[in-house]
Amino acid sequence: MSSQEKKEKRRGSGFRILGMSPSEISREFFSSNTGKVASALFIILVVVSIYSYFALPPNFGAMWNNPSYWKFNPVDAPPAWINYLTTQKLAPQVEITPPQSVVQYHGVTYITSTISVADPYTVPWQDIYVLFNGIPANASVALQLTIYRPDGSSITIGPLTPSGGYIDLASSLQVEDQILNFFSSNGQSVNLAPTQSAVPLLFQAYKNGKLTSLNGNYTIKLLVTVFNAASVGSSPLSIIMRGNVYGLMGTDFEGHDLWEGLLAGFPIDLEIGIVSALITMVIAIVVGIMSGYFKGWIDEVLTRITDLVITLPAFPLLIVFSVLFAWSLWDAIIFLSILSWGGAARIIRSMIMQIREAQYIEGAKIVGARGSWILRNHILPQIMPYSLYLLVTSAPGAILTISALNFLNLAGSAYPTWGNLLYWADDTGALYAGMWWWVIPPGLLIAFVAVVFILIAIASEPVVNPRLRYG
Amino acid sequence: MGLLRSLGFRAINLVLILIVVLFIISYALSGPASSVLENQVKIEARAVAQAVLKHNPNAASQAQQVYNTIVAQLEKAYGLNQPPIIRTFYIMWDMLSFNWGYSFFPQNYGVSNGKVVNIIASALPGTIILDTFGILLSAVIGIYIGTRSALRYGSISDRGVMYYAAISNGLPQWWVGIVFIIAFAVMLREIHSPIYFPFGGILDPQYFGTWLTNPVAVFANASAVINLLWHLALPLLTVLIVNIGGWAYFARTVVLNVAQEDFVTVARAKGLSENQVVNKYIIRPAAPAILTSILITIPFVLFGGFLVTEVVFKWWGLGYVYNIAITAAGTPDTPVVVALTYASTLLYIVIVFVLEILYIMLDPRVREQ
Numbered sequence: 084m085s086s087q088e089k090k091e092k093r094r095g096s097g098f099r100i101l102g103m104s105p106s107e108i109s110r111e112f113f114s115s116n117t118g119k120v121a122s123a124l125f126i127i128l129v130v131v132s133i134y135s136y137f138a139l140p141p142n143f144g145a146m147w148n149n150p151s152y153w154k155f156n157p158v159d160a161p162p163a164w165i166n167y168l169t170t171q172k173l174a175p176q177v178e179i180t181p182p183q184s185v186v187q188y189h190g191v192t193y194i195t196s197t198i199s200v201a202d203p204y205t206v207p208w209q210d211i212y213v214l215f216n217g218i219p220a221n222a223s224v225a226l227q228l229t230i231y232r233p234d235g236s237s238i239t240i241g242p243l244t245p246s247g248g249y250i251d252l253a254s255s256l257q258v259e260d261q262i263l264n265f266f267s268s269n270g271q272s273v274n275l276a277p278t279q280s281a282v283p284l285l286f287q288a289y290k291n292g293k294l295t296s297l298n299g300n301y302t303i304k305l306l307v308t309v310f311n312a313a314s315v316g317s318s319p320l321s322i323i324m325r326g327n328v329y330g331l332m333g334t335d336f337e338g339h340d341l342w343e344g345l346l347a348g349f350p351i352d353l354e355i356g357i358v359s360a361l362i363t364m365v366i367a368i369v370v371g372i373m374s375g376y377f378k379g380w381i382d383e384v385l386t387r388i389t390d391l392v393i394t395l396p397a398f399p400l401l402i403v404f405s406v407l408f409a410w411s412l413w414d415a416i417i418f419l420s421i422l423s424w425g426g427a428a429r430i431i432r433s434m435i436m437q438i439r440e441a442q443y444i445e446g447a448k449i450v451g452a453r454g455s456w457i458l459r460n461h462i463l464p465q466i467m468p469y470s471l472y473l474l475v476t477s478a479p480g481a482i483l484t485i486s487a488l489n490f491l492n493l494a495g496s497a498y499p500t501w502g503n504l505l506y507w508a509d510d511t512g513a514l515y516a517g518m519w520w521w522v523i524p525p526g527l528l529i530a531f532v533a534v535v536f537i538l539i540a541i542a543s544e545p546v547v548n549p550r551l552r553y554g
Numbered sequence: 555m556g557l558l559r560s561l562g563f564r565a566i567n568l569v570l571i572l573i574v575v576l577f578i579i580s581y582a583l584s585g586p587a588s589s590v591l592e593n594q595v596k597i598e599a600r601a602v603a604q605a606v607l608k609h610n611p612n613a614a615s616q617a618q619q620v621y622n623t624i625v626a627q628l629e630k631a632y633g634l635n636q637p638p639i640i641r642t643f644y645i646m647w648d649m650l651s652f653n654w655g656y657s658f659f660p661q662n663y664g665v666s667n668g669k670v671v672n673i674i675a676s677a678l679p680g681t682i683i684l685d686t687f688g689i690l691l692s693a694v695i696g697i698y699i700g701t702r703s704a705l706r707y708g709s710i711s712d713r714g715v716m717y718y719a720a721i722s723n724g725l726p727q728w729w730v731g732i733v734f735i736i737a738f739a740v741m742l743r744e745i746h747s748p749i750y751f752p753f754g755g756i757l758d759p760q761y762f763g764t765w766l767t768n769p770v771a772v773f774a775n776a777s778a779v780i781n782l783l784w785h786l787a788l789p790l791l792t793v794l795i796v797n798i799g800g801w802a803y804f805a806r807t808v809v810l811n812v813a814q815e816d817f818v819t820v821a822r823a824k825g826l827s828e829n830q831v832v833n834k835y836i837i838r839p840a841a842p843a844i845l846t847s848i849l850i851t852i853p854f855v856l857f858g859g860f861l862v863t864e865v866v867f868k869w870w871g872l873g874y875v876y877n878i879a880i881t882a883a884g885t886p887d888t889p890v891v892v893a894l895t896y897a898s899t900l901l902y903i904v905i906v907f908v909l910e911i912l913y914i915m916l917d918p919r920v921r922e923q
Contacts, residue, residue: 403579
C-alpha cells in the first residue's frame with residue numbers, strides 16, 4: 084500500500100459526526116455571523132469571569148455583607164461618568180493617602196500633611212473622613228485641620244478626636260459650629276436643616292446673596308498630635324472625601340460599590356449556566372439511552388418518569404424548598420437540574436429508537452459486538468452533537484430561573500448575585516426613585532449571559548439539524 | 555369514545571402530578587420541616603386562647619387550659635404524634651381538602667381572619683387575569699408573526715424576528731417590568747407628561763377593598779373595570795414583549811419544517827393558490843406541533859416569568875403573595891408559601907389540561923384514535 088493510499092484510507096475512516104468531520108463542524112459553526120458573534124461574546128464572558136476572579140479579593144463575600152466596610156462610601160450615588168452627560172458637576176469620591184511627615188518630640192508624635200484638591204464641581208463633597216492606621220488603641224489623638232480656600236480665606240477646624248479609628252467631620256457638632264462661626268464672622272448666616280451636614284459649606288461661598296460652590300484649588304493642612312504612642316507607622320493618615328458620584332457603576336443603599344457587585348456576578352452566572360446544563364445533559368443522556376435502548380418495562384417506567392418530570396412545575400417547588408430548608412444557590416441549581424432533563428431525554432430516546440433499528444447495529448450484533456462497544460462506537464457519536472446543543476440550550480433557562488429566585492431573596496450565596504442586587508433595589512424602592520444605575524445593569528447582564536448561550540445554540544443548529552445546513 | 559379515553563388518561567396523569575407535588579411538599583413538611591407545623595398549631599391555639607381572654611380577662615388559667623387542650627387536639631388532628639410517613643398523609647389530606655391553616659403574619663395581606671385559603675382565593679383572580687390575557691395574546695400574536703416570517707424565510711423581516719426571539723428568550727421578564735416601571739411610570743411623571751402609568755397594584759385603593767372580598771362586584775362597575783385595565787396595561791405589555799418572541803420562534807421552526815415537506819410541493823405543483831397552500835397544507839399540519847411546544851414550555855413561561863412579574867408590579871396575584879410571604883416579615887410565612895405552591899400547581903394543571911383538550915381537537919391523529 085502506498086503512502087498516498089494510506090492517507091486516503093485515513094481520511095475516509097476518520098472521525099465523523101453526522102457525516103461531518105470536526106473541522107467541518109467548526110467551519111459550519113463559524114460560517115454564520117451568529118456563530119462569530121456568539122463565540123466573541125462567549126470569550127468576553129469567560130475573560131471577564133476570570134478577570135473578576137483575580138480582581139476581587141478572596142474574601143469578597145464577607146466584605147460585601149459587612150456594612151462597616153462600605154460606610155465611607157456615598158449611598159445611592161450615581162456613577163462618576165454622569166458628569167460628562169449633565170451640566171451639573173458632582174464631586175466624585177476621593178481617597179488620598181497624602182505624603183506626611185512623622186516627628187517624635189519628647190514622647191509626643193506630630194504628624195503633618197498638606198493636601199491640595201482641585202474643585203471644579205458645582206455640587207461639593209458631602210463629608211470628609213480622616214482615617215488613622217497603625218496608631219495604638221491606647222494612644223490619644225488630636226487632629227487640627229486648616230482649609231485654605233481659593234478666595235484667600237481659611238477655616239480652621241479642631242481639635243477633633245477619632246472614634247473607632249477615624250474622624251467623621253460631618254457628624255461632629257464642633258465642626259458645624261466652627262464652620263458656621265466662619266460664615267457669621269463674615270456677616271453671613273447659614274440656615275442648616277437639622278439633618279444637613281455642614282461640610283459642603285467648606286467648599287461654598289456667598290455670591291450675590293446666594294450660596295454657590297467656590298471653585299478652584301483648595302489646600303488642606305493637617306496636624307495630628309499623638310500622645311502615649313511608642314511608635315506610629317510611616318504614613319498613618321488617609322483622607323476620604325465622600326462624593327456625590329462613585330466609581331464606574333455607582334453605589335446602592337449601603338454604599339456597596341456596584342461595579343464590584345456586578346463583577347462578582349459574572350463567574351456565578353457562568354457557573355449556574357454550565358453546571359446546571361452539564362447535570363441536565365448527563366441525566367438526559369443516561370435516561371434517554373436507557374429507555375431508548377432497552378425495550379420493555381425499563382422503557383415504560385423511564386418514559387412515565389420523563390413525562391412526570393416534564394410537567395412538574397419546577398419554580399414553585401424551588402421556592403418552597405428554598406424557604407423550608409433555607410437552600411443555598413448550589414442546592415437550588417442542583418435541584419433545578421434534576422427537574423429539567425425531561426424534554427431532552429424524550430428527544431434522545433426517540434433518536435436512539437431510530438438508531439437502534441439501523442442495519443449496521445444489527446450487523447455489529449451479528450458479528451458479536453458487545454452492547455458497550457455498540458454504545459461507544461455507534462450510538463454516542465451520533466447523539467453527542469445533539470447533547471452539546473442541549474447543553475447550550477438548557478443554560479439560559481437555568482440562569483433566568485435562578486436569577487428570578489435570587490430576585491425573591493432566596494437561594495442566596497455569599498457573593499452578591501445580579502438577581503439579589505435587583506431584590507435590594509426593589510426592596511428599598513430604588514426603581515421608584517429612578518436609580519437606573521442600580522436597576523438597569525444587573526438585568527442587562529443577566530440577559531447578556533442568557534443571550535450568549537442562545538446565540539451559540541442558534542449558530543450550532545445547522546450542525547445538529549442537517550435540514551438547515553444547506554437552506 | 556377514543557377522545558374521552560385519551561382525555562381521561564391525560565387527566566389521570568395530571569392528577570398524578572398534583573399528588574406527586576403534594577407528596578413531596580408534605581413529606582418535607584412532615585419530616586425535615588415539621589417544626590413549621592408545630593408552630594402553626596401553637597398559633598392557632600393561641601388565637602383561641604386570646605379570644606377566651608378577651609371575653610374574660612381574669613380567666614388566665616382557663617385560657618391556658620383551653621390552649622393546652624387545643625394544642626393536644628390539633629396535634630392529634632394534624633398527626634403530629636404519628637410517625638412521619640403517616641403524618642405525610644395527614645398533611646396531604648389537609649391540602650386536598652383546602653384546610654390550609656392560618657398565616658403567621660396575617661396583617662401583611664390585609665385579608666380578614668388570616669386564613670390561608672382566603673388569602674389565596676383573593677389572589678387567584680389577579681393571576682388568572684394576567685395569565686390568561688398574557689398567554690393567549692402572546693401566543694396568538696407570536697404564532698402569527700412566526701408563521702408569516704417562516705413563509706418569508708431568509709428575508710430581512712424573518713431575520714429580525716429570529717434575533718428578536720433570541721434576545722427576548724434571554725430577557726428576565728420581571729426585569730423588563732422594572733424597566734417599564736422606570737420608563738412609563740417614573741420618567742413620565744418626572745417630565746410631567748399628561749399620561750403616566752401607575753407604579754403598580756391591581757386597582758386603585760378605593761376599589762381594592764372590594765376586589766379582596768368580592769372580585770365579581772368589581773366587574774359590575776364600569777369605572778372599576780377601566781381602572782383594572784389601566785393597571786393591567788404595563789404588566790401585560792411586559793408579558794407580551796418577552797413572550798411573543800418565544801412563540802414566534804417555535805411557530806417559525808415548525809412551519810419551516812412542514813413547508814419543506816413533499817406534500818406542500820405537490821400542492822403548489824397542482825396549482826393551488828398560495829393562500830390555500832399556506833392555510834391548508836402548511837399551517838393546519840403545523841398546528842398540533844406548535845401546541846406541543848407550547849405545552850412543554852408553559853411551566854417555564856408561567857412560573858419563570860409571570861409569578862415574578864406580579865411581584866414587580868405588586869399585582870395582587872399568587873406571585874405577589876409569594877413575595878409577601880417570603881420577604882415581608884423577615885421570616886418566611888411557611889403555611890402561605892406551601893399552600894401557594896399547591897395552589898399554583900393546581901392552576902398550572904388546569905391550564906395544561908385546557909391546552910390538552912385544544913391539542914386533541916386540533917390533531918386528528920389523536921382525535922380519531
